[in-house]
Amino acid sequence: MGVRELLLVRHGESEGNLAAAEANAARAEEIAVPARDPDVWLSDLGRSQAQAVGTALARLPAQERPEVVACSPYVRARETATAACDTAGLLLPAQVDERLRDRELGVLDRLTEVGVLTRYPGEHARRQWQGKFYHRPAGGESWADVLLRLRAWLSExxxxxxxxxxxVVSHDVVIVLLRYVCEGLDEEEVLELARETPLHNASLSRYVRDSDERWNIVGYDDVTHLEAAGLSVTEHRGAPHAGA
Known part of the structure; x- marks a missing residue:
């Protein structure tokens, strides 16, 4: 019957998210991230957000609780998964899979929009022409490239x-593109989704498969558990190396 249900969680706020927000506010060219992208850790708020995810998991009826964890290998995702499961008291088998990692940005890594325009005007123009879905920066990935690995992961x-x-504990682009796969969206629809409904840190989204093997979305970008815990709800839209 395949996977019965997907409970999708974007990682909590990361130090990379904070660094990107600061750089964009200052209109700086480069983001002062504290580590390479796979090693960026959660902020203090991000850890609290991850614990709030755990509280939400603990409140699920037994028949709706996850039975296994599939996680991006990036530190911010693994920290989120660990904090959530520990808080919920869930001892689950975990699979860390590199196919669930964030999108790789190649030469655009650590650059703000201002930085891309200043240092790589040709790349900026190519991105404008090709669009986010198909543009592949030198040494990086397009959204279509990420989809190839996500289709392989879901099939396995x-x-x-x-x-x-x-x-599934991962990153905003991964969760958006899993929705693309599950719902059979097209390029325009998934780009509009990302633009109009950006995923918040530590948000919950849920898909349930019916007897006809169709995925049905039950909830998307739910942050009520963060609001109930009195925590800031953070958005941090994707930008070159924003720890998305």
């Missing part, structure tokens, strides 16, 4: 995790 998960409810 259907075999290995058949019948399971899977908690």
């Amino acid at each position: 998960a259907d075999d290995v995790l058949s019948g399971k409810r899977v908690l």
Whole structure:
């Protein structure tokens, strides 16, 4: 029957998110990230947000709780998964999979929009022409490239995790593109979704598969658990190396 349910969580606010917000506010060219992208950790707020995810998981009925964790190898995602499961008291088998990692930005890594325009005007113009879905920066990935690895992951998960409810802890572009796959969206629809409904840090989204093998969205970008905990709800839209 394949995977029965996907519970999708974007990682909590990261130090990279904060650095990107500061650089964009200052109109700086480069983002002063504290580490390479895979090693960027959660902010203090991000850790609290991850714990709030755990509180939400603990409140789920037993028949809706996840049975296994699939996680991006990036530190901010693994920290979120660990904090959420520890808070919920869930001892779940975990699979760290590089196919769930954030999009790689190549030469645009650590640059703000101002930085891209200043240092790589030709790349900036090419991105404007090709669009976000198909533009592949030198040494990086397009959204279509990310989709290739996500389709491979989901196909394998259907075999290995058949019948399971899977908690996926990853990044905003990964969750948006999983929605593209599950709902059969097209380029225009997924770009509008990302533009009009950006995913918040530590938000919850849920897909349930019916008897006809169709994915049905039950909730998307739910942040009520963060609001109930009195935590700031952070958006941090994707930007070159914003720790998305």
